[in-house]
Amino acid sequence: MASEHLSKQYDNDLETLRSSVLQMGGMVESQIRSAIEAFGSGNPELINQVIATEFRVDECEVNIDNNCSHIIVKRQPAAGDLRLIMAIMKTVTDLERIGDEAEKIARMSKQIHERGKAQLNSFANIRHAAEIAVGMLRQALDAFARLDAGEAAKVIRKDLAIDNEFRSILRQLITFMMEDPRTISTALEVVWIAKAVERIGDHAKNIAEEVIYIVKGTDIRHTRFVETEQ
Amino acid sequence: MVNTMSSPTVLARPATHTDAETPVRKAEAKDLSFYYGAFQALKNIDMAVHEKKVTALIGPSGCGKSTFLRCFNRMHDLYPGNRYEGEIRFYPDDTNLLGRDVDPIEVRMRISMVFQKPNPFPKSIFENVAYGLRVRGLRSRRALEEKVEQALRGAGLWDEAKDRLQDLAFNLSGGQQQRLCIARALATDPEMLLFDEPTSALDPIATGIIEELIHNLKNKVTILIVTHNMQQAARVSDYTAYMYLGELVEFGVTDEIFIKPTKKETEDYITGRFG
Numbered sequence: 267m268a269s270e271h272l273s274k275q276y277d278n279d280l281e282t283l284r285s286s287v288l289q290m291g292g293m294v295e296s297q298i299r300s301a302i303e304a305f306g307s308g309n310p311e312l313i314n315q316v317i318a319t320e321f322r323v324d325e326c327e328v329n330i331d332n333n334c335s336h337i338i339v340k341r342q343p344a345a346g347d348l349r350l351i352m353a354i355m356k357t358v359t360d361l362e363r364i365g366d367e368a369e370k371i372a373r374m375s376k377q378i379h380e381r382g383k384a385q386l387n388s389f390a391n392i393r394h395a396a397e398i399a400v401g402m403l404r405q406a407l408d409a410f411a412r413l414d415a416g417e418a419a420k421v422i423r424k425d426l427a428i429d430n431e432f433r434s435i436l437r438q439l440i441t442f443m444m445e446d447p448r449t450i451s452t453a454l455e456v457v458w459i460a461k462a463v464e465r466i467g468d469h470a471k472n473i474a475e476e477v478i479y480i481v482k483g484t485d486i487r488h489t490r491f492v493e494t495e496q
Numbered sequence: 497m498v499n500t501m502s503s504p505t506v507l508a509r510p511a512t513h514t515d516a517e518t519p520v521r522k523a524e525a526k527d528l529s530f531y532y533g534a535f536q537a538l539k540n541i542d543m544a545v546h547e548k549k550v551t552a553l554i555g556p557s558g559c560g561k562s563t564f565l566r567c568f569n570r571m572h573d574l575y576p577g578n579r580y581e582g583e584i585r586f587y588p589d590d591t592n593l594l595g596r597d598v599d600p601i602e603v604r605m606r607i608s609m610v611f612q613k614p615n616p617f618p619k620s621i622f623e624n625v626a627y628g629l630r631v632r633g634l635r636s637r638r639a640l641e642e643k644v645e646q647a648l649r650g651a652g653l654w655d656e657a658k659d660r661l662q663d664l665a666f667n668l669s670g671g672q673q674q675r676l677c678i679a680r681a682l683a684t685d686p687e688m689l690l691f692d693e694p695t696s697a698l699d700p701i702a703t704g705i706i707e708e709l710i711h712n713l714k715n716k717v718t719i720l721i722v723t724h725n726m727q728q729a730a731r732v733s734d735y736t737a738y739m740y741l742g743e744l745v746e747f748g749v750t751d752e753i754f755i756k757p758t759k760k761e762t763e764d765y766i767t768g769r770f771g
Contacts, residue, residue, distance in 0.1 A: 269764060349756075
């Protein structure tokens, strides 16, 4: 897909679309970082900022979908262009859901900190899992920007690490709850946060799968493609 | 059963394809080259046309797609200096359509053609359809009427034309005239129909009717169609061949060609890029 279209306007439209996906991705990435920071600090301004960003993310999703519809109706894209448009429409859904997860983390953090200082030492573990998730998202977006299927495959392989982190956090929280039932309310909210982080990893993996679809034309969802490619 | 997948230019059908039946070869170009005098317009083409399927030929102007189409019913024989090399095998009898001993008139009875612009004869609607049958020696009025009705029904024109069969064909609209030409082509019960950009002179509604007709006709005949409209190729065909500068670049199942072509040249053409 390196060469140019006969229509410069078509090239411009596709380039604008690709940039807007990356811009939305950047917005969502910083939203997760802020949400995790808010979980640690309980800073109400930061929490409100994460929640407010969600509206902008939603707006991006609607605009990008709308632009995709315009390109489909005006250009009838085929082959690589068609795969790119289809992948973008799915990618923005994943990005929007990542935004929802970030918002969920912020709302849970608000409740945890309003209740008073939790006696749970789970922040470090959550932050570690969140770093993996954010890393996966950034790598998936880089793979999308460069249309690099190899980089996308690496993201998919990382999903296992984040699933393991989630299980480990869950085991730790269950131990806390069994030892001291007064921690149950907070521990359940932390479980939701850990689950949100784990879901972010899943969405990053979906985006990586879409990149492989654009580049190779192979739909690898629900297959063991990456393992077999190794 | 004939193995239709042995040619290197034929892509394997994807495992997920719902159409499980193995396509049967109706015709096959083998190392086909064609010359307009000294100019070589087709270069060593190997391609199969599957029975009761629609195969679309796409490519930029001058790539040889119409030239290739016209080889199938020996249209090039009408001009001096034209020369074929190679073969077009036609099944099930395995005749070489280009063989010197094969009568082009017989070939055209078995393989009919519909052109870009509707070209009815300056005769009545009835006589247009009956013409080929009369040439074949059919004289019985009743048999002619039956065949004409059958052909007009096949072309989706019967309801509009049944009360005006003696009207001059030119009184029909462009889309109706094109369907009359299809009825004329169908009257002799051909095994294969060749369409050379059959809708390029028609409006979108008439185009839609012809496309629907092509879809219905493939239950009865094998269809080879040249079109400049790639969306049309994607809509109506089961297989697509992309040609460039007289060569067959890629041939495969239409869905595959339009979603995941294997050759960069094909991708560049169908996505509207510089070659």
